Amino acid sequence: MAEPVQRLRIDLTGVVQGVGFRPFVYQLSRRFKFTGWVVNNSCGVRIEVEGAQKNLDLFCQQLRQQLPPLARINSLVITPLSCQLSTSFEIRTSERFTEQTAEITADSSVCGQCLAELFDSEDRRYGYPFINCTNCGPRYSIVTAIPYDRPQTTMARFALCSRCQQEYDDPSSRRFHAQPNACPQCGPQLSLSDADGVLLDQCDPLQETIRSLRAGKIVAVKGLGGYHLVVDASKDDAIKRLRQRKQRDEKPLAVMSADLDQVRRYATLNDVEISLLTGAERPIVVVAHRHDSPLSAQIAPRNRTIGVMLPYTPLHHQLLRDHFIALVMTSGNRSDEPIAYGDDEARSRLQGIADLFLCHDREIHTRVDDSIVQVVAGQPMMLRRSRGYVPQTIELPAQLCAPGVTTLAVGGEQKNTLCLLRGRQAVYERTYWRFS
Ligand SMILES: [Zn+2]
Ligand SMILES: [Zn+2]
Structure with a gap:
């Protein structure tokens, strides 16, 4: 006698788009020999699966337990349906719903596998600073609309080459449906220009940037959510010049190092700080500055702490590895202004500050600052919740939320924080709206 077969609809909300969730569902369904489909919609992900009744429970269990690294489920609703005797399992094109409640995923630091490929001379993406996969890379900063699909990101203008397309279409690839997928043949490219915006196309942009930083130059580097002003953290004169040009007297400057070993040369770290520093969010962590630090005293004058x-x-890794103990990486702005993120805007606003501009042609759609965390009494205290954390929601206890009411909260001062309470989901956003 044939085993009883059942069909279920599963609606999921949370961080389920742009994190390899559909391929994960696809592979899980194939493992159980289920038929049906999975689709991104404006609320999250909808799955219909049909298969042996006894395996469906197990499927739902594994759906929760074996999530891809960046995924997070907020709600999971199961509706039994009548069987359709479908014959395959497919990933469908994204649906559009009138209600837009899907969460956009936060930007994530480059993953270990991509990093290994970046420095593997045999890999086709060797040295390519825009390497990424479904487990890492840009998200929030490049999304222009939801659902999260390539045409609705700033990667839309780059047509995938045949090899990238193959990975994108292959369910067994780590880049299956990785929206920002790219390679040196088809993806974004670096460019370097001088203080007047003249393109320096006769040199390798990365090597010339490293050489200039070693010579004490100030370089504006386009990052994930905006521009940084970068100088060698061991050069007093360069940092003095940066402070002068940026009109920033003594406020501490954040630094970046290639790895924990380098950080330990100038800072002491506890376990909580280490886990924050190495987490996918990669915030600036305010830690104790060693008195025998080899870095310039100009970084944080009269301060016992340092932001690291x-x-x-991938570009940060390439800039730092084997070249510097640390680089000062401070927001690309003049004092009290928001971080620059558009290329023309950066060029005009940072003129007179930066000696060189290291740019690329993947547009930043949403400005995102570095997050800042400090460990107080063994607990992380968020000083600035931004890159890596936004726009992830925080679920509040039911008693704090009035049903059917949407609440908006805004902070004071120029660099205020905005929070929108939608149902039980608190959506934070650090903004630069000025109420002057
Ligand atoms: Zn990756
Ligand atoms: Zn390609």
Whole structure:
């Protein structure tokens, strides 16, 4: 006698788009020999699966337990349906719903596998600063609309080459449906220009940037959510010049080092700080500055602490590895202004500050600052919740939320924080709206 077969619809919300969730569902369904489909919609992900009744429970269990690294489920609703005797399992094109409630995923630091490929001379993406996969890379900063699909990101203008397309279409690839997928043949490219915006196309942009930083130059580097002003953290004169040009007297400057070993040369770290520094969010962590630090005293004058972060883009790794103990990486702005993120805007606003501009042609759609965390009494205290954390929601206890009411909260001062309470989900956003 044939085993009883059942069909279920599963609606999921949370961080389920742009994190390899559909391929994960696809592979899980194939493992159980289920038929049906999975689709991104404006609320999250909808799955219909049909298969042996006894395996469906197990499927739902594994759906929760074996999530891809960046995924998070907020709700999971199961509706039994009548069987359709479908014959295959497929990933469908995204649906559009009138209600837009899907969560956009936060940007994530480059993963270990991509990093290994970046420095593997045999790999086709060797040395390519825009390497990424479904487990890492840009998200929030490049999304222009939801659902999260390539045409609705700033990668839309780059047509995938045949090899990238193959990976994108292959369910067994780590880049299956990885929206920002790219390679040196088809993806974004670096460019370097001088202080007047003249393109320096006769040199390798990366090597020339490293050489200039070693010579004490100030370089504006386009990152994930905006521009940084970068100088060698061991050069007094370069940092003095940066402070002068940026009109920033003594406020501490954040630094970035290639790895924990380098950080330990100038800072002491506890376990909580280490886990924050190495987490996928990669915030700036405010830690104790060693008195025998080899870095310039100009970084944080009269301060016993120092703001440190580890590299989060492939480009950061390439800039730092084997070249510097640390680089000062401070927001690309003049004092009290928001971080520059558009290329023309950066060029005009940072003119007179930066000696060189290291740019690329993947547009930043949403400005995102570095997050800042400090460990107080053994607990992380968020000083600035931004890159890596936004726009992830925080679920509040039911008693704090009035049903059917949407609440908006805004902070004071120029660099305020905005929070929108939608149902039980608190959506934070650090903004630069000025109420002057
Ligand atoms: Zn990756
Ligand atoms: Zn390609």
